[in-house]
Amino acid sequence: MNKKAQLGSSVITMYRVLVIIIISVVILGISSLVYSHHINVRDSEAMILVREISGCVISGGVVDLDKLKLEDSIFEYCGYDEEEMENFYISVKVEVEGDEIFEIEGGDSGSLWVRDIFKNEKSVESIKRYEPGNFVKWYSVSVLDGGVANDGIIFVEVVANADED
Numbered sequence: 001m002n003k004k005a006q007l008g009s010s011v012i013t014m015y016r017v018l019v020i021i022i023i024s025v026v027i028l029g030i031s032s033l034v035y036s037h038h039i040n041v042r043d044s045e046a047m048i049l050v051r052e053i054s055g056c057v058i059s060g061g062v063v064d065l066d067k068l069k070l071e072d073s074i075f076e077y078c079g080y081d082e083e084e085m086e087n088f089y090i091s092v093k094v095e096v097e098g099d100e101i102f103e104i105e106g107g108d109s110g111s112l113w114v115r116d117i118f119k120n121e122k123s124v125e126s127i128k129r130y131e132p133g134n135f136v137k138w139y140s141v142s143v144l145d146g147g148v149a150n151d152g153i154i155f156v157e158v159v160a161n162a163d164e165d
Contacts, residue, residue, distance in 0.1 A: 041133075043133040046133040046135035046158040046159065046160045047135045047158075053078055053090055053158070054154075056078035056079075057077070057092055057154065058139060058141055058154065062142045062143075062149070063094060063143050063144065063154055065094065065102050065143060065146075066145070068092075069102070071104065073104070073105075074091075074092055074104050074105060074106040076106075082106075085107055088158060088161065089105070089106075089107040090105060090156070090157070090158050091104075091156075092154065092155070096150045097150070101143075101145065102145075132159050133159070134157070134158070134159050135158050137155075137156055138156075141153070
């Protein structure tokens with residue numbers, strides 16, 4: 001066997017493996033840049049929280065305002081900790097015959113102006129990733145106020161702020 005030929009073949013094989021590794025790294029790097037995108041789950045968070053708050057406030061199709069009026073914050077009423085809900089704003093409004101008779105809210109109300117900017121203005125694509133999640137749902141309910149039941153509507157709105165990246 002020719003030892004020089006064998007040595008030359010192994011040197012060429014090392015270069016081939018090195019070239020394959022470099023090409024693989026370049027392909028994986030380019031594909032990670034192409035496929036990396038920001039996933040916004042704030043709308044989903046807002047939908048889930050609307051469902052949770054609605055289930056807390058509405059019991060059997062009835063909203064008991066006597067209980068709601070005793071609380072200062074919707075978070076306290078539903079058993080959430082203020083610190084875990086710092087990235088959310090929640091508003092619960094109760095209307096009877098078209099008149100708003102009660103509202104309770106909690107969280108960061110300063111996020112409402114950010115929501116309004118994204119609703120009313122054409123946002124620049126570079127700031128689109130900071131758009132807060134927003135979801136509003138209304139329910140037809142029976143409103144119990146002072147022992148008197150009336151037909152009414154309850155509006156539950158959640159605004160989910162951007163988390164710090």
